[in-house]
Amino acid sequence: MDYMIEAIDLTKKFDDLTAVDGLNIKIRKGEVFGFLGPNGAGKTTSIRMMVGLLKPTSGTILIDGKDIKQTEKGKIGICPQELMLWEHLTCKESLSLMADMYEVPKDVKNQRIDGLLKDLFLTDKADTVVSNLSGGMKRRLNLALSVVHEPDVVVLDEPSEGLDPQSRRVLWNYIRSMRDVQGKTVILTTHLMDEADSLSDRIGIVDHGKLIRLDTPENLKKEIGEGDIVDIKLSDPSKNLELITELEKIEDIISVVETDSRINIRALDAVSKLPQIMKLVEESDLRVDDLSVRQNTLEDVFIDLTGTGLRE
Amino acid sequence: MKFISIAVKDFKELVRDKRGLFFILLFPIFFMMIFGFAFGGMGQENTPHNIAIVNYDEGATILTGENFNFGNNLTNQIKESTYSNSDVKLFNVTETTESQADSLLKQRTVDAELIIPSNFSASMASQIANSSGLTANINSTVSSPIIRGDEGYSNFFASESALSTVMTGYQSGIVNGFKNQLAGTPGAEPVKYVNITVQGISGTQSFTQFDFLAPGMMVFAILLLATTIAAILTREVESGTLERLKMSKMRSFDLLFGGLIPWSLVAGAQVVILLIVAVLLGLHWQGGINSVILATIIGIIGGVASIALAMIIASFAKNDRQAANLGTLIVVPISFLVGAFFPLPQVFITVLGHSFQIYELIPWTHTLNALRGVLLYGEGLNAVAFQIELSLILTVILFIIGVFLYSRTRLRADN
Ligand SMILES: Nc1ncnc2c1ncn2[C@@H]1O[C@H](COP(=O)(O)OP(=O)(O)O)[C@@H](O)[C@H]1O
Numbered sequence: 001m002d003y004m005i006e007a008i009d010l011t012k013k014f015d016d017l018t019a020v021d022g023l024n025i026k027i028r029k030g031e032v033f034g035f036l037g038p039n040g041a042g043k044t045t046s047i048r049m050m051v052g053l054l055k056p057t058s059g060t061i062l063i064d065g066k067d068i069k070q071t072e073k074g075k076i077g078i079c080p081q082e083l084m085l086w087e088h089l090t091c092k093e094s095l096s097l098m099a100d101m102y103e104v105p106k107d108v109k110n111q112r113i114d115g116l117l118k119d120l121f122l123t124d125k126a127d128t129v130v131s132n133l134s135g136g137m138k139r140r141l142n143l144a145l146s147v148v149h150e151p152d153v154v155v156l157d158e159p160s161e162g163l164d165p166q167s168r169r170v171l172w173n174y175i176r177s178m179r180d181v182q183g184k185t186v187i188l189t190t191h192l193m194d195e196a197d198s199l200s201d202r203i204g205i206v207d208h209g210k211l212i213r214l215d216t217p218e219n220l221k222k223e224i225g226e227g228d229i230v231d232i233k234l235s236d237p238s239k240n241l242e243l244i245t246e247l248e249k250i251e252d253i254i255s256v257v258e259t260d261s262r263i264n265i266r267a268l269d270a271v272s273k274l275p276q277i278m279k280l281v282e283e284s285d286l287r288v289d290d291l292s293v294r295q296n297t298l299e300d301v302f303i304d305l306t307g308t309g310l311r312e
Numbered sequence: 313m314k315f316i317s318i319a320v321k322d323f324k325e326l327v328r329d330k331r332g333l334f335f336i337l338l339f340p341i342f343f344m345m346i347f348g349f350a351f352g353g354m355g356q357e358n359t360p361h362n363i364a365i366v367n368y369d370e371g372a373t374i375l376t377g378e379n380f381n382f383g384n385n386l387t388n389q390i391k392e393s394t395y396s397n398s399d400v401k402l403f404n405v406t407e408t409t410e411s412q413a414d415s416l417l418k419q420r421t422v423d424a425e426l427i428i429p430s431n432f433s434a435s436m437a438s439q440i441a442n443s444s445g446l447t448a449n450i451n452s453t454v455s456s457p458i459i460r461g462d463e464g465y466s467n468f469f470a471s472e473s474a475l476s477t478v479m480t481g482y483q484s485g486i487v488n489g490f491k492n493q494l495a496g497t498p499g500a501e502p503v504k505y506v507n508i509t510v511q512g513i514s515g516t517q518s519f520t521q522f523d524f525l526a527p528g529m530m531v532f533a534i535l536l537l538a539t540t541i542a543a544i545l546t547r548e549v550e551s552g553t554l555e556r557l558k559m560s561k562m563r564s565f566d567l568l569f570g571g572l573i574p575w576s577l578v579a580g581a582q583v584v585i586l587l588i589v590a591v592l593l594g595l596h597w598q599g600g601i602n603s604v605i606l607a608t609i610i611g612i613i614g615g616v617a618s619i620a621l622a623m624i625i626a627s628f629a630k631n632d633r634q635a636a637n638l639g640t641l642i643v644v645p646i647s648f649l650v651g652a653f654f655p656l657p658q659v660f661i662t663v664l665g666h667s668f669q670i671y672e673l674i675p676w677t678h679t680l681n682a683l684r685g686v687l688l689y690g691e692g693l694n695a696v697a698f699q700i701e702l703s704l705i706l707t708v709i710l711f712i713i714g715v716f717l718y719s720r721t722r723l724r725a726d727n
């Protein structure tokens with residue numbers, strides 16, 4: 001079987017709200033798969049169903065080709081979005097408890113715990129009570145607790161939310177090593193473009209419970225083109241639409257979208273278009289608060305697909 | 313053995329949670345001290361015991377040839393008895409019929425009922441004759457006075473004990489009196505012809521209010537445990553750690569049985585610690601080391617009932633603060649209902665022809681009765697076995713309800 005997890009027509013309704021809407025996805029063995037979407041898109045709901053924590057309203061989930069109900073416990077490790085920690089236990093005690101709960105043999109337990117603490121830079125804090133850890137340390141422990149039983153599939157829900165840059169680097173390296181060294185299948189959800197971009201082999205973009213695109217980061221970026229982005233903030237954003245209509249008349253402009261009360265203009269040689277853009281602004285008698293030119297990113301792919309920026 | 317890992321974890325959490333620990337240990341100790349100072353040293357409680365006497369005695373001819381009614385004589389003696397070094401009467405006596413006495417007992421107008429049998433005088437006469445060596449033409453008669461009362465009622469023990477003390481004194485006093493009168497010298501040990509049906513309880517006259525409150529405090533502490541455990545159980549849900557555990561190979565049994573071990577041990581420890589504090593404050597404790605072991609076991613059973621209550625609370629509370637508040641709201645009234653602070657008027661209900669007190673449906677009522685019996689009256693396992701059995705049965709029922717509710721609300725996959 002090539003696929004580790006298959007979701008077939010997966011749907012979840014909460015009363016009137018359809019949080020996940022007919023999701024079809026196949027996750028390959030040994031890949032890092034990124035679920036990218038704004039908050040409330042249905043990422044957490046999807047993965048909670050995919051690991052058996054939540055019953056779908058309809059649809060099927062296959063793990064390694066078998067129905068999820070027949071999947072043995074311990075095949076999957078999930079690192080939840082929220083911290084799920086015992087405040088009064090130390091790092092080591094927490095890890096030891098979860099290892100016991102997954103029946104990790106005594107002879108490998110201590111070695112594995114020490115290895116995890118080392119990989120996630122928590123060795124110094126091994127005997128510190130959780131309530132005395134910093135936010136970043138708690139996040140790293142949260143991850144360690146999910147993989148202490150060495151599951152085949154590791155699911156990470158918004159792993160770098162609230163992480164300091166240093167902890168994030170530790171985390172990213174660890175995620176890559178899970179795939180490259182340990183050969184695990186990793187699923188992560190994120191609303192951070194750069195995270196999805198730099199970690200994932202493939203990215204599924206979700207919004208309003210639907211999968212709207214699935215491809216490699218390279219293809220997704222290529223699809224949008226190589227152009228740059230001119231990002232303009234008008235002092236009076238209510239005039240955005242008026243200006244957009246004018247801007248669309250400029251030759252060789254690929255797209256003009258409004259996002260977060262800003263205007264994003266994408267063009268192949270954006271810098272050369274700047275004089276024309278400024279001329280239009282002046283003619284419309286508008287004032288610019290902020291203007292920048294940047295490289296096309298995955299975020300722009302997202303904006304192109306959904307028409308909105310990522311909601312934080 | 314995953315439940316052992318859970319037990320160790322729960323124990324650590326309990327010990328490291330200073331606020332919770334304060335609540336279940338220091339708070340009851342604090343109460344115990346207040347009650348100790350307020351009701352302990354201050355006043356020996358010299359109030360008369362309310363008793364009913366039913367006298368069937370037909371009288372008998374004694375050696376001197378007189379016809380004498382020892383039953384009447386004993387009744388008067390009981391009426392006249394006072395507390396030592398005091399003018400206060402020991403008893404407040406109602407003389408009445410047996411059926412009337414039984415109903416007074418049920419209403420708790422009287423604490424105990426003494427039934428003097430028709431051959432009481434005859435047996436006394438036998439005894440006097442026997443101890444005087446003049447047995448030739450007298451039949452040996454044995455009589456059995458009865459002291460009747462509600463063994464679940466603390467006042468009964470005190471009255472019963474005072475009564476039996478007075479009666480034993482009466483018997484030997486009369487016999488020796490006659491004997492000396494007849495022979496002029498004290499003779500051999502008198503053979504007993506009066507077998508009083510009472511449990512061997514000593515010197516309860518010196519009991520203070522505090523003595524009755526101290527076991528109540530222990531039960532209060534055990535009940536408070538439910539509040540802390542409910543908070544711990546709810547925290548497990550709230551912090552998401554329960555979700556982690558549910559994902560693992562842990563079974564519900566591991567979680568619940570693992571918790572049972574440390575928490576019920578804490579209940580036992582509460583009993584021992586509070587007993588030490590109470591004894592230091594002047595508790596009239598009887599029964600020695602065995603009573604401590606028995607009381608600890610009774611406390612552990614009460615603790616299991618508290619754990620069951622905690623599971624029920626944790627099935628409904630949304631966060632640990634709510635659990636603690638809800639817990640207090642439930643536990644304090646229960647403490648009053650089981651009579652931890654003062655005895656309550658009786659409320660009878662009748663189910664399937666059996667009439668019983670409504671409080672007897674609460675497991676901790678029996679925990680309290682058993683603790684009082686063991687620690688105050690020095691009773692052994694046999695005497696309190698019935699109370700322990702009742703508390704055990706009710707605890708099992710409550711536990712099944714707790715496991716059912718908690719499993720349904722907390723241990724299933726979300727919908
Ligand atoms: N238990 C629940 N009850 C009702 N609505 C829920 C529940 N869980 C999630 N939702 C709703 O479902 C939608 C998707 O949520 P979620 O999967 O958490 O999004 P994401 O993880 O992508 O931010 C949101 O609108 C959220 O409010």
Ligand SMILES: [Mg+2]
Pocket residue numbers: 040043044045081157158
């Ligand atoms: Mg989420």
